[in-house]
Amino acid sequence: MIQKIAGGLGSQPRPRAESRPAEPFCASLDQACLSSTVVAAPESDFVAKEQHLKSVLDTSNLSQAQANQVLSELRAIPSQIWKMLARTGLRIVSLPPGQDLSHTSAARQFSPADYEQRLKRAGDCLQSTVQRLDTENHQRWERMPDAEMQEGLWAMQQGPIIAEELIAGPAVRQLGFVPAVLSRPVRLEELEEAVGGEHNPEFLKEMKLLNRDLLEQQGDLFSSTHRLLLLPYPRCQGQPVRQDHLKYLKGQNDQMLRASMGTNYWQSALVVVHQEFLPDPAPEAGHHRVMLHEVGHAIDHLVDRIQDGGYGQNHRQLVQRLFQRDTVDAREGQDRFSSPRAKDNPREYFAEAVESYLTRDQADGQESKPNNNHDWLKAHNPELFAHVDEIFKRAYSDDLKLDPMPENPEYKAPPDLLARTRKPYLEL
Numbered sequence: 001m002i003q004k005i006a007g008g009l010g011s012q013p014r015p016r017a018e019s020r021p022a023e024p025f026c027a028s029l030d031q032a033c034l035s036s037t038v039v040a041a042p043e044s045d046f047v048a049k050e051q052h053l054k055s056v057l058d059t060s061n062l063s064q065a066q067a068n069q070v071l072s073e074l075r076a077i078p079s080q081i082w083k084m085l086a087r088t089g090l091r092i093v094s095l096p097p098g099q100d101l102s103h104t105s106a107a108r109q110f111s112p113a114d115y116e117q118r119l120k121r122a123g124d125c126l127q128s129t130v131q132r133l134d135t136e137n138h139q140r141w142e143r144m145p146d147a148e149m150q151e152g153l154w155a156m157q158q159g160p161i162i163a164e165e166l167i168a169g170p171a172v173r174q175l176g177f178v179p180a181v182l183s184r185p186v187r188l189e190e191l192e193e194a195v196g197g198e199h200n201p202e203f204l205k206e207m208k209l210l211n212r213d214l215l216e217q218q219g220d221l222f223s224s225t226h227r228l229l230l231l232p233y234p235r236c237q238g239q240p241v242r243q244d245h246l247k248y249l250k251g252q253n254d255q256m257l258r259a260s261m262g263t264n265y266w267q268s269a270l271v272v273v274h275q276e277f278l279p280d281p282a283p284e285a286g287h288h289r290v291m292l293h294e295v296g297h298a299i300d301h302l303v304d305r306i307q308d309g310g311y312g313q314n315h316r317q318l319v320q321r322l323f324q325r326d327t328v329d330a331r332e333g334q335d336r337f338s339s340p341r342a343k344d345n346p347r348e349y350f351a352e353a354v355e356s357y358l359t360r361d362q363a364d365g366q367e368s369k370p371n372n373n374h375d376w377l378k379a380h381n382p383e384l385f386a387h388v389d390e391i392f393k394r395a396y397s398d399d400l401k402l403d404p405m406p407e408n409p410e411y412k413a414p415p416d417l418l419a420r421t422r423k424p425y426l427e428l
């Protein structure tokens with residue numbers, strides 16, 4: 001993506017060629033476009049690499065210098081790895097200070113491609129639930145002497161009862177639509193406000209798709225035949241995103257990301273790095289390349305999924321075995337860990353190995369992890385080095401099969417991290 005330049009009011013329109021920043025992708029000068037911190041194998045297919053990189057990396061909120069810095073590091077990763085990462089739908093985003101993930105294109109990773117289908121399925125579910133409850137109640141009251149009073153009571157209380165019924169069933173909960181119980185007719189704006197998020201120009205259309213005959217309109221007031229309406233997803237960065245996922249995106253804020261420098265949200269095929277850690281050297285991090293470490297995690301999860309005669313399983317077992325070996329040996333004085341972070345678990349061990357493989361010791365006193373580099377890893381942990389080398393240099397076939405993502409595709413955010421509302425429906 002090309003960065004947009006904001007034109008001030010009254011500024012003279014300039015020729016198109018002049019009003020755009022320089023093209024950040026310089027495929028023909030691939031080697032010249034590498035950061036001095038990275039180590040990269042010669043690349044024959046750098047045109048393809050730029051294309052894959054372009055589809056994965058969001059540079060829209062970066063300055064030209066920041067974009068060039070990031071690209072000059074990510075180019076160290078071979079084209080065929082980028083091709084596979086692009087296939088997994090990976091998105092790489094950086095978070096500016098003072099923002100949270102809802103301000104970035106990370107929202108795209110939380111927006112379901114089948115949203116239209118979801119509206120229909122939730123609409124079907126609402127319709128059948130209401131019909132079933134109506135029928136059951138009428139049958140129960142038919143022969144009662146106070147049938148009319150029972151009917152009246154049902155009419156009064158049905159909103160929360162239908163809401164609970166919908167939430168108890170798997171369909172609406174999995175689909176992520178939130179019911180709203182109405183005690184009075186409301187304006188469309190009130191309903192949209194209750195959903196939260198940005199203005200949605202499709203709001204009324206989606207309300208109709210979800211609620212069908214339940215939705216009643218009188219003038220500019222909306223009500224429900226059953227005191228309950230299902231609400232569409234809120235919009236975030238123009239994308240429909242579940243309400244709980246939006247809450248999650250807002251919770252992934254500047255402070256949190258700054259503390260961890262970056263995060264790989266593997267369930268969402270999303271890598272995020274705080275913008276403070278993009279420069280080389282960066283404050284606190286020095287030459288530690290947070291971006292390469294986080295993409296290292298994404299590569300780890302990608303390789304896990306490669307079928308190709310059990311390649312992914314062998315990778316997992318090998319990393320596990322080497323990590324255990326090194327943990328035992330470190331206690332006995334032989335330390336093959338390239339950094340303290342690598343000791344945490346096999347995932348960190350591998351991500352650090354990727355960063356090590358791809359970076360060189362600048363020897364200028366700005367190394368926050370002095371051993372985390374290509375030469376050190378090669379000399380001190382040749383088995384781990386050889387494994388990363390094999391992953392990067394292997395000739396992958398074009399029809400390579402990947403295992404499906406192991407998590408429930410309905411649910412892209414880590415369930416334990418999702419903030420939950422006390423009452424699972426809204427009241428208006």
Ligand SMILES: [Zn+2]
Nearest residue numbers: 293297348351
């Ligand atoms: Zn990590």
